[in-house]
Amino acid sequence: MFYYSVKRILMLIPVLLGMTLIVFAIIHAIPGNPALTILGTKASPEAVRQLNQSLGLDNPWYVQYFSYLKDILTGDLGTSIQTHAPIASEIWPHLAATIELSFVAMIIAIVVGINAGIISAWKQNSVFDYTAMILALIGVSMPVFWLGLLEQWGFSIKLGWLPSIGRDDIRNGVDPITNLYLIDTLLQGRLDQFWMVIRHMILPSIALATIPTAIIARMTRSSMLEVLKSDYIRTAKAKGQRMVWIVYKYALKNAFIPILTVIGLQTGLLLGGAILTETIFGWPGVGLYIYNAIQYRDYPVIQSGILIIAFIFVMVNFIVDLLYGLIDPRIKYK
Amino acid sequence: MLKMSDPVLKVEGLKTSFFTDDGEVPAVGGIDFEVKEGEILGIVGESGCGKSVTSLSIMGLLPSPPGKIVGGHIYYQGEDISHAKESKMRKLRGNEIAMIFQEPMTSLNPVFTIGEQLEEAIKLHNQRLPKKEIENRSVELLKRVGLPRAKELLKEYPHELSGGMRQRVMIAIAMSCNPKVLIADEPTTALDVTIQAQILDLMIKLNKETNTAIIMITHDLGVVAQMCQRVVVMYAGKIVEEGPVKDIFNHPKHPYTEGLIQSIPDLHGKKERLYTIKGSVPKPGSITKGCLFAPRCEFVMDKCRVNTPELSGGEHKSRCFLHQEQGRKEVRT
Numbered sequence: 001m002f003y004y005s006v007k008r009i010l011m012l013i014p015v016l017l018g019m020t021l022i023v024f025a026i027i028h029a030i031p032g033n034p035a036l037t038i039l040g041t042k043a044s045p046e047a048v049r050q051l052n053q054s055l056g057l058d059n060p061w062y063v064q065y066f067s068y069l070k071d072i073l074t075g076d077l078g079t080s081i082q083t084h085a086p087i088a089s090e091i092w093p094h095l096a097a098t099i100e101l102s103f104v105a106m107i108i109a110i111v112v113g114i115n116a117g118i119i120s121a122w123k124q125n126s127v128f129d130y131t132a133m134i135l136a137l138i139g140v141s142m143p144v145f146w147l148g149l150l151e152q153w154g155f156s157i158k159l160g161w162l163p164s165i166g167r168d169d170i171r172n173g174v175d176p177i178t179n180l181y182l183i184d185t186l187l188q189g190r191l192d193q194f195w196m197v198i199r200h201m202i203l204p205s206i207a208l209a210t211i212p213t214a215i216i217a218r219m220t221r222s223s224m225l226e227v228l229k230s231d232y233i234r235t236a237k238a239k240g241q242r243m244v245w246i247v248y249k250y251a252l253k254n255a256f257i258p259i260l261t262v263i264g265l266q267t268g269l270l271l272g273g274a275i276l277t278e279t280i281f282g283w284p285g286v287g288l289y290i291y292n293a294i295q296y297r298d299y300p301v302i303q304s305g306i307l308i309i310a311f312i313f314v315m316v317n318f319i320v321d322l323l324y325g326l327i328d329p330r331i332k333y334k
Numbered sequence: 335m336l337k338m339s340d341p342v343l344k345v346e347g348l349k350t351s352f353f354t355d356d357g358e359v360p361a362v363g364g365i366d367f368e369v370k371e372g373e374i375l376g377i378v379g380e381s382g383c384g385k386s387v388t389s390l391s392i393m394g395l396l397p398s399p400p401g402k403i404v405g406g407h408i409y410y411q412g413e414d415i416s417h418a419k420e421s422k423m424r425k426l427r428g429n430e431i432a433m434i435f436q437e438p439m440t441s442l443n444p445v446f447t448i449g450e451q452l453e454e455a456i457k458l459h460n461q462r463l464p465k466k467e468i469e470n471r472s473v474e475l476l477k478r479v480g481l482p483r484a485k486e487l488l489k490e491y492p493h494e495l496s497g498g499m500r501q502r503v504m505i506a507i508a509m510s511c512n513p514k515v516l517i518a519d520e521p522t523t524a525l526d527v528t529i530q531a532q533i534l535d536l537m538i539k540l541n542k543e544t545n546t547a548i549i550m551i552t553h554d555l556g557v558v559a560q561m562c563q564r565v566v567v568m569y570a571g572k573i574v575e576e577g578p579v580k581d582i583f584n585h586p587k588h589p590y591t592e593g594l595i596q597s598i599p600d601l602h603g604k605k606e607r608l609y610t611i612k613g614s615v616p617k618p619g620s621i622t623k624g625c626l627f628a629p630r631c632e633f634v635m636d637k638c639r640v641n642t643p644e645l646s647g648g649e650h651k652s653r654c655f656l657h658q659e660q661g662r663k664e665v666r667t
Contacts, residue, residue: 231435232443237395238435239455239507240428253445328445329491 004325012318019310020072024065027303034299038081072307078300082293087304091289095308096179097167098278098285102270104205109212110263114252116213117220117259121228122247132217139214148207148280155203163200165282172196204281208274212266219262223255230254256327264320268313341368342411342547343392343431343515349405350384350391352618359618361387363571364406366645369515372545374538376562376579378552378594382615384571385551389517391416393433394423411514429459432508436520438501442492448503449488452476455510475506479536498529502536509540517549522557534560555594559583567591570615570626577650587652589631625655 035051036043052058056067071078077087116136120129156164167181168174174193177184185194227233228251236246275287286305293301324331350362362384369375377385390396391403394415408416410426418426427433435441443451452472457463463471469488476484479502492500501521508516518537522530538561541548550561558565558579565582567575567590575588586592596609613630624639625631631638633656645653 231437231440234395235435235441235504235507236443238393238427238433240424240426240458241454242424250443250446254443330444330493 001325004331005322008318008321012314015314016311019314020069020307021065023303023307023310024068026306027299028061030299037297037299077304077307080293080298080301082296082298082301087301091286091301091304091308093176093179094284094286094289097283098271098274098287100180100182101201101205101208101278101283101285102267102274104201105208105270106212106263106267108205108209109216109266112209113213113216114220114259116217118224118247118252120217120221121224122243124225129221133221136214136217139210140218142210144207144210144274145276145280147210148204148277151203151207152280162202164203167197167200167283168193169196169200204277204283207281208270208277212263212270215262215266216259220255220259223258224251227251227255253327257324260320260323260327264317268316271312271316272309340370340412341409342371343549344368344409345388345392345406346409347406348388348391348403348408348416350387350396351402351404352400353402354400358404360404361401361571361618362391365566365568365571365573367566367573367576369547369549371514371547372541373564374541374548374550374562376550376552376558376565377568378555378558378565379568380553380615382618383568384618385553385568386519387571388568389433389519389549389551392517393427393431394418394420395427395433425459428455428508428513429511430513431515431517432511432513433517433519434501434504434508434521436523438497438504438524441504442500444492447489447491448476448495452488452503452507452510455507459511471510472506475510476503478540479503479506479509480532481506497525498532501525501529501533505533505536505540509544509546512544513546515547515549517551519551520553521550523552523554530557537561555583555598567594570621571618572626572653573645573651574627574654575650575652576645577647581650585650587647587650587657588627588654589633589656590627591652625653 033048033052034057035048035055039047039051049058056064059067075088077091079085080087080090083090116132120126120132123129152164155162163169172193174181174184174190174197175188177187181197182194185191185197224247228247232254233246233251236250237243241250272287274285275291277283278285278288279291286309290302290305290309292298293305345365345367347364347366348362349360349364352359352361365384365388367375367377377388379385387396387401390401392408396402403416406416407414410431415423415426442448449469449472452475453468456468456471460468472488473484476487481487481499481502487495487503492503495503505521516537521537522533525533534557537548537550540546548561550557552558562579564577565579566573567582567588569590575582575586575591582591583595586595590611593609593611597611599608611630616626616629621629624641625634625643628634628638635655638655641655643653643655645651647657
């Protein structure tokens with residue numbers, strides 16, 4: 001396990017370097033002069049030249065790349081053109097909002113999806129199986145924005161059960177500590193606010209969980225069907241083991257590799273900021289943050305946003321890789 | 335109360351069918367046999383003759399649907415278990431009736447250690463046994479089936495073991511609760527010849543030590559000759575011949591048994607092309623009239639195609655008109 005982990009960590013280095021290079025290249029490929037964008041089109045050539053020099057934009061590209069790399073490594077993501085605030089501190093509350101929402105959505109997706117998939121495979125061709133798979137098909141096909149609007153219309157407007165927008169109540173705002181509101185409210189002992197935060201999360205997290213739930217359920221079902229036919233399941237039955245135990249312990253662990261893969265990919269996607277869901281539910285996440293930056297042509301923010309999303313995606317998949325090794329002892333040796 | 339000579343397992347008129355889209359397919363068409371304590375019984379036949387379905391029926395492990403026991407009884411120590419509840423069967427499986435399978439490479443769970451799988455088998459039927467005791471018993475079992483480094487082996491995964499070692503582990507799991515009956519479904523088919531012999535020796539040794547009755551399911555008459563006291567020959571879901579091993583080998587009464595014996599390669603005899611029984615086992619349910627073996631039989635008579643022969647005879651029974659006409663005369667001269 002140790003060598004496997006070390007190998008995976010070493011393999012991260014070229015991936016992360018390549019990632020920074022691509023982000024750097026994309027931003028450089030965008031036509032237009034940053035100095036002109038900052039100073040405005042009526043700036044004098046002299047002012048533009050001076051700004052170029054002070055920003056280091058007159059250096060060759062590799063010098064610029066290495067200074068960019070140095071900045072990233074020291075945690076300096078640059079300054080927003082729009083707000084003049086350092087991006088690293090500005091992006092965190094948004095990232096925290098996205099992480100919190102994605103986490104809750106993935107918990108829902110994993111619990112519901114895996115169980116639905118397991119029972120569908122176990123009771124193959126039963127009413128449950130058919131119902132679950134039709135729902136899963138609807139789940140992957142339903143546009144998230146449409147589902148979100150339906151939820152708001154039904155549960156907020158018609159029934160008035162749940163808030164439709166935001167992370168908290170404006171009149172009863174949460175004092176951020178970590179910016180993960182579930183944790184913050186608990187740290188402050190504000191159980192009323194904790195409950196309020198949960199109520200705000202219900203609709204967006206369900207909307208966000210729909211597609212991952214459906215994908216996980218279908219993957220679990222097909223993977224479990226395969227495993228349940230295998231000889232070692234028959235051996236476990238011949239030992240006199242209970243079917244529930246066989247399904248949830250023996251079969252699931254064997255079937256888990258492909259399930260884990262889709263969980264990893266879906267988590268990565270959600271953490272990248274679900275722009276549609278965040279927009280509909282007014283969720284101040286990273287997706288909404290970047291979307292606003294694009295509208296203002298705030299290049300440093302866009303660049304850092306992309307970099308952070310890519311970084312999260314790589315890290316999630318790295319964790320998934322490590323988990324593979326934990327689940328299947330055969331993987332370490334390959 | 336069960337007497338020593340009473341059969342520990344008795345199968346009476348067992349009929350098992352598979353219900354498919356094309357209707358009912360009878361895989362086992364009414365078979366009777368019994369095993370006594372400490373006895374090794376061979377069940378022989380080609381692929382598709384219903385041997386494995388018989389064993390799965392006994393264990394209550396038929397894939398259901400589509401498989402179902404449609405007739406007959408299975409008595410374990412005098413009690414009918416053919417339609418026993420799942421909870422009752424779970425107590426028997428592994429504990430009283432254990433089974434080992436054909437494919438040692440895939441019969442062990444690849445993501446759990448040998449120890450976890452062996453200890454589980456013990457723990458399932460001995461809930462109150464302390465952990466230390468279970469571990470000691472596992473080590474003891476692995477040693478008994480002739481595996482070296484028993485202690486380290488407990489922490490290893492199946493892929494780190496060879497096929498022969500895995501089959502030994504399977505045997506250790508099967509023997510873990512000292513079952514009264516061990517069903518071995520072609521336990522050596524997937525192994526090298528030398529390993530085959532070792533595994534068979536091991537099973538004979540365990541049979542002698544523990545007095546566990548063994549039902550040896552195989553298509554290999556060589557295995558039967560080496561291990562069994564009695565043998566049941568199955569063809570297309572029915573028993574065609576049954577009797578003591580010596581009688582069957584020396585005086586086969588059914589042309590099918592004769593064919594099986596003929597097709598064993600002989601080291602000392604004249605080198606000629608190996609005998610084969612022409613054709614293959616008929617699809618279950620495809621022959622409705624006459625003897626099931628008639629289409630492949632060299633000695634087929636007119637009445638074989640019309641009437642169905644019954645299993646008859648004393649200790650050595652057969653299902654063939656030829657034998658019934660010729661008395662105790664051998665089928666081939």
